[in-house]
């Protein structure tokens with residue numbers, strides 16, 4: 107087997123939130139490697155710290171303690187400007203709540219991060235047209251998000267996350283607000299991009315969605331509760347994979 111390249115590494119990662127006099131330890135001493143080209147899925151109960159972990163790995167939030175490396179660069183020590191430049195160029199993020207800017211058209215939403223990353227107008231437009239075609243939202247580009255369906259908004263959010271051809275695409279429950287067919291279409295898009303080499307890290311509650319994983323990480327109380335490795339196995343059918351994930355997750359929930 108080829109040696110897997112680590113693209114993001116977390117060491118002894120901690121996140122503590124303060125609310126009034128109380129402190130909440132959402133991420134506790136996590137050591138984790140994300141491999142280049144893999145489809146990593148993160149599962150765990152509600153409130154277990156999945157989104158918090160994603161924010162730290164992607165440089166969207168500051169760590170309380172510990173280290174985050176992107177290849178050989180230590181991003182938790184970046185200043186604000188360096189961090190936002192890093193995020194714009196290297197990271198794509200699909201938020202749990204879609205998060206399109208309501209008074210910008212779909213086109214403007216999709217292209218905005220291109221301008222933030224300092225790309226040329228023509229290059230942004232070419233990439234945006236290409237992504238709109240792949241995502242099937244060409245007919246919606248002139249509309250406001252409120253004039254499109256949830257599935258179209260989610261596909262626009264994916265296009266926006268991909269406009270700068272990021273090294274890593276993070277997706278926080280990208281199918282959470284979609285109906286079954288829309289959800290499958292979005293997962294097919296993510297799987298297709300992964301087959302073409304895109305590194306994907308996705309949080310989901312859905313076992314069927316988790317079947318897309320090469321590697322499944324289970325989070326419990328802010329810690330890694332277990333890791334299930336599939337690799338790029340074409341030989342395991344979806345039913346067997348689903349049964350394996352179900353038994354893995356059920357066991358982790360019970361422990």
Ligand SMILES: Nc1ncnc2c1ncn2[C@@H]1O[C@H](COP(=O)(O)OP(=O)(O)OP(=O)(O)O)[C@@H](O)[C@H]1O
Pocket residue numbers: 123124125130132150151152153154155156157158159
């Ligand atoms: N800004 C914040 N301030 C205080 N506590 C927070 C904050 N953000 C998250 N938390 C708490 O940290 C814990 C982990 O939250 P997080 O959103 O990471 O969980 P999650 O596993 O993604 O949950 P879900 O599956 O419900 O989205 C929760 O108990 C949450 O209430």
